[in-house]
Each structure stands twice: as structure tokens, then as C-alpha cells.
Amino acid sequence: MGTTQLEPVQEPKYWHLRTVLSEALDSEFSVGEILPNERDLAARFGVARATLRQALEQLELEGRLQRRRGVGTTVAPPRVGVAVGTREQVWPGMADDSWQPLDSTLVTPPAAVADALGTDRDAPVHTVRRSRVSHGQPVAAELLHVPQASVPGLGDAPAGAARARAVLRELHRLELAHQESSVELGSARAEEARELDRLPGAPVLVVTTRYLTETGTAALSVATYRADTCRLTFGDAGDVRVHDGVASGVG
Amino acid sequence: MGTTQLEPVQEPKYWHLRTVLSEALDSEFSVGEILPNERDLAARFGVARATLRQALEQLELEGRLQRRRGVGTTVAPPRVGVAVGTREQVWPGMADDSWQPLDSTLVTPPAAVADALGTDRDAPVHTVRRSRVSHGQPVAAELLHVPQASVPGLGDAPAGAARARAVLRELHRLELAHQESSVELGSARAEEARELDRLPGAPVLVVTTRYLTETGTAALSVATYRADTCRLTFGDAGDVRVHDGVASGVG
DNA sequence: CAGTGGTCTAGACCACCCC
DNA sequence: GGGTGGTCTAGACCACTGA
Numbered sequence: 001m002g003t004t005q006l007e008p009v010q011e012p013k014y015w016h017l018r019t020v021l022s023e024a025l026d027s028e029f030s031v032g033e034i035l036p037n038e039r040d041l042a043a044r045f046g047v048a049r050a051t052l053r054q055a056l057e058q059l060e061l062e063g064r065l066q067r068r069r070g071v072g073t074t075v076a077p078p079r080v081g082v083a084v085g086t087r088e089q090v091w092p093g094m095a096d097d098s099w100q101p102l103d104s105t106l107v108t109p110p111a112a113v114a115d116a117l118g119t120d121r122d123a124p125v126h127t128v129r130r131s132r133v134s135h136g137q138p139v140a141a142e143l144l145h146v147p148q149a150s151v152p153g154l155g156d157a158p159a160g161a162a163r164a165r166a167v168l169r170e171l172h173r174l175e176l177a178h179q180e181s182s183v184e185l186g187s188a189r190a191e192e193a194r195e196l197d198r199l200p201g202a203p204v205l206v207v208t209t210r211y212l213t214e215t216g217t218a219a220l221s222v223a224t225y226r227a228d229t230c231r232l233t234f235g236d237a238g239d240v241r242v243h244d245g246v247a248s249g250v251g
Numbered sequence: 252m253g254t255t256q257l258e259p260v261q262e263p264k265y266w267h268l269r270t271v272l273s274e275a276l277d278s279e280f281s282v283g284e285i286l287p288n289e290r291d292l293a294a295r296f297g298v299a300r301a302t303l304r305q306a307l308e309q310l311e312l313e314g315r316l317q318r319r320r321g322v323g324t325t326v327a328p329p330r331v332g333v334a335v336g337t338r339e340q341v342w343p344g345m346a347d348d349s350w351q352p353l354d355s356t357l358v359t360p361p362a363a364v365a366d367a368l369g370t371d372r373d374a375p376v377h378t379v380r381r382s383r384v385s386h387g388q389p390v391a392a393e394l395l396h397v398p399q400a401s402v403p404g405l406g407d408a409p410a411g412a413a414r415a416r417a418v419l420r421e422l423h424r425l426e427l428a429h430q431e432s433s434v435e436l437g438s439a440r441a442e443e444a445r446e447l448d449r450l451p452g453a454p455v456l457v458v459t460t461r462y463l464t465e466t467g468t469a470a471l472s473v474a475t476y477r478a479d480t481c482r483l484t485f486g487d488a489g490d491v492r493v494h495d496g497v498a499s500g501v502g
Numbered sequence: 503c504a505g506t507g508g509t510c511t512a513g514a515c516c517a518c519c520c521c
Numbered sequence: 522g523g524g525t526g527g528t529c530t531a532g533a534c535c536a537c538t539g540a
Binding site: 038039053056069071073199 | 505506507508
């Protein structure tokens with residue numbers, strides 16, 4: 001990061017700055033290293049702090065940087081690939097323990113959930129909260145909605161994680177016919193942000209999955225993944241990595 | 252949007268403002284409607300324009316608003332679901348004409364592409380540019396990398412779209428064994444931004460797909476989708492919509 | 503406590519669109 | 522030209538971290 005001044009260009013300053021910093025990250029910094037603080041960096045490049053922050057925000061969005069209040073800005077490790085769809089269709093919580101059940105409640109769900117499940121709007125639904133951890137860091141928070149009708153044999157498990165596991169166990173008795181997912185960009189609400197160790201509004205990838213039996217929708221999962229640290233993989237695409245931290249191409 | 256003042260709360264102003272505006276959008280605006288301009292809105296809520304803009308940025312990220320310089324801010328339609336992975340595996344450009352071939356060049360690719368393809372770093376690769384349109388709007392730009400070795404029978408098609416189609420046609424002669432994809436957040440570079448009718452840095456969903464034959468990687472696709480307008484669907488999840496424009500849950 | 507990133511302000515000017 | 526959103530500034534204060 002030897003350069004001290006930005007040459008005048010016909011390109012927004014923050015965008016040019018992003019490029020300059022990005023190249024500096026490639027060549028002069030290693031993962032985990034702490035960058036100079038924002039006030040120093042801004043002065044060094046001769047821009048206002050707000051402008052510098054715009055560039056840093058871009059780089060954070062791209063998973064290149066990690067910023068923590070009171071601590072500083074560090075160089076982020078490459079995004080972790082998290083499998084969200086494998087070739088074989090399985091119930092949530094079956095052969096896969098990257099998810100950890102937290103608790104479960106029985107409530108009448110929001111209208112949108114009832115509609116997606118195809119149940120009556122006042123039909124009770126078990127909502128199981130699960131958390132996904134990868135490399136020691138929380139990467140996703142999930143709400144799994146299971147209509148009470150899908151798990152009629154559910155006993156009286158004690159509240160908390162035990163009850164969540166009981167719901168999943170009952171679900172596994174059904175035969176899964178099909179599952180379909182969608183991915184979109186969202187922003188973390190207060191509660192999710194806390195679970196994911198981010199601030200409210202942090203960008204997340206929202207994965208909505210519908211689990212279908214022959215007779216209808218047996219469960220609906222809404223999982224929010226940290227967009228800064230995660231790369232979602234489908235069909236075991238473990239290690240495809242092409243772009244330079246950015247939507248990429250032939251440079 | 253009757254309210255004029257924000258009650259003091261222990262929550263960032265822009266975040267509270269986002270919530271207020273979000274509710275106003277639900278109840279008092281319809282798709283396509285134009286909001287008051289930023290200066291007026293800021294004054295109406297008694298905040299600086301920068302703070303208001305922070306709230307609008309959130310809502311735009313969530314696909315609730317669309318902002319265009321020189322025009323104004325409008326209420327966005329619900330995100331369109333675009334299929335990126337169907338149960339059946341097919342070559343790009345086969346039974347699916349939502350993609351439009353633009354042109355094709357034969358070059359030695361960036362090292363990252365060569366590595367992902369498993370070819371020598373100096374091996375020539377056809378790079379096919381394609382564009383995807385949905386509901387009359389461009390939603391994605393793709394670079395499809397096909398090693399020359401994958402399409403040995405390629406004739407001398409004229410440059411441009413014809414040549415791009417020829418590459419795809421040759422590719423279809425191979426037998427597809429497997430395909431794997433990953434999705435991550437990125438930001439649009441200058442060229443992609445132009446193709447997608449956005450500004451540089453706009454958030455995009457980057458879908459990287461590897462097409463495999465029995466003998467190795469036959470092609471590599473890097474597609475960037477507009478994150479504000481698209482919901483990517485896997486396994487024909489056409490119309491699952493649960494959250495309120497946000498990473499959602501049981502309110 | 504000092505130092506960090508996060509929020510917020512009140513202004514200015516620019517790039518773009520449409521009339 | 523007049524109006525829009527996009528960029529940029531120079532400052533202030535707040536919330537959080539860790540020594």
C-alpha cells in the first residue's frame with residue numbers, strides 16, 4: 001500500500017479506492033492481518049473518512065475484509081463453502097450434524113408461512129430454531145416450520161433442544177418425495193444478527209427450502225447465511241473458486 | 252406515511268427508518284409507484300439526507316425499492332424467480348433459451364479459470380458471453396469458459412453470436428456426467444454493471460457452475476445475477492415466498 | 503482508559519433524465 | 522433547465538473492545 005495519492009480518474013473515488021485496496025490486499029497483506037485504522041487510511045489516500053468507508057464496505061461485502069467495532073479491520077479468510085443442497089434428498093437433521101437444534105415452539109405462524117405450507121392460517125405449527133456452525137463460527141440461523149399435522153405422534157418432550165430434536169425425529173418417519181430451494185439476498189434482522197454475530201442489516205443469503213411428501217408440504221425451512229463469509233454449494237461443488245473475490249471474469 | 256417524526260428509540264435511526272418505510276410500503280404504496288424525493292423524505296422524517304439514504308439502501312438491497320438516477324425511487328415488484336438448477340442436468344444452451352449468446356473469444360484464460368478447469372495455464376479457452384433476460388429485463392450476465400480441447404470439432408463460424416452458438420453446439424456433443432454449482436455474494440464490475448443496467452458495485456449473486464464429463468471438467472460457467480431483482484431457484488421452487496422482503500421468520 | 507469502527511449531520515457539487 | 526439520485530466533504534458524537 002505504498003501509494004499515497006490517488007491519480008485523478010473519471011471513476012468514483014470510492015470505487016477506485018476499492019480497486020487500489022483490493023490489489024494491496026492481494027499483494028501486501030495476509031489473512032488475519034490488521035489494516036491501519038480508518039482515519040489513518042483516509043488521510044493516507046487524501047479522502048474523507050466516509051469515502052474510505054464506502055470502499056471498505058464494498059470489500060467487506062465481497063468477503064475480503066472483516067470489520068469489528070472496537071477492534072479494527074482485518075483481512076478475511078476465503079469464504080467457506082457450505083453445502084446447502086446435495087444430490088440425495090434428505091430431511092433436515094438426518095445424516096447431517098452441521099446443524100444444531102436450539103429449541104422449538106408451537107404457535108400459529110405468520111400468514112406467509114401458513115400459505116407456503118398450504119395449511120390453514122390458524123393451524124398450529126412447530127417452529128424449530130437451529131444454528132449452523134462451520135470452522136467454529138456461526139454461519140447460519142434457521143427457522144424450520146413443521147405443521148403439527150406433519151408430526152402427529154409427537155410426545156411431550158421437555159422444552160428446549162430436546163423438544164426440537166423430538167420434532168425432527170418425528171419428521172423423519174415421513175417419506176420425503178421432493179425438495180425445492182431458492183436463494184435470495186436479504187438483510188439480517190435484530191435477532192438473526194445477534195445469532196450470526198453481526199450488526200442488524202448485515203447482508204445475508206436467505207435459503208428457503210420446501211420439503212414435500214406425496215401428500216403436500218411437510219416442512220418449510222428458512223435459513224439465513226452470513227453473506228460475507230459463506231459460499232453456498234449445490235451438488236457437492238466443494239472447491240470451485242474462480243473469481244477474485246468479486247463477480248469475475250476474464251480480467 | 253402519515254407520521255412525520257420518529258420517536259426516540261435505542262436503535263440506529265436509519266434502521267428504525269427502514270422499518271417505518273417498509274411498513275409504509277406495505278400499506279400505502281403499490282408496485283411502480285414513485286416515492287417523494289430524498290430531500291423531501293429526509294425533511295419529513297427530520298433526518299439528514301445521508302441517514303435517509305442509508306435506510307433506502309437497505310430497502311433496495313432487500314428488493315423493495317428501485318432507484319434510478321435522474322428519475323426517482325419507485326416501489327419494486329416482487330423478485331422474479333429464476334431457475335438456476337433443475338433436477339435434470341443439462342448442458343448450457345440446450346433446452347433452455349432464457350440465455351442469449353452474445354459472442355465468443357478464444358484466449359488464454361486467467362489463472363483461476365484454468366485452475367478450475369484443470370487445464371494448463373496457457374491452454375486456449377473459448378469464452379462465451381451470454382445474457383439472460385426475464386420479463387424484459389436483463390437479470391444475469393455469464394462468462395462460459397470452454398477449453399478448446401472440449402470442442403475439437405469447432406469449425407470456422409463467423410465471429411459474434413454465431414460463433415458463440417457454434418461453441419455451444421459442439422459442447423452438446425459431449426456426454427454430461429455431473430454438474431455442481433455454488434452461489435455467493437459479489438459486486439458488479441464496470442462491464443457487468445453496464446450489462447445489468449446497474450451502477451458499478453451493485454450487489455450480485457455469483458453462480459459458479461462446473462460441468463463435468465467422465466474425463467474431467469468440460470466447461471465452467473460464471474454467471475452474475477442482479478441480487479436486487481432475482482431469487483434463484485433450485486429444483487423448480489417456482490413460487491416459495493415466505494419472508495417479508497427480509498430474512499424472515501415468525502414475527 | 504484510549505482506540506476502534508458505527509452513526510449522524512449539513513452542507514456542496516456532479517451525472518443523469520426528461521421536458 | 523429543473524429535478525432526480527450519486528458522490529464527497531469535514532466535522533461530531535456514540536458504542537464497543539481490550540489493556
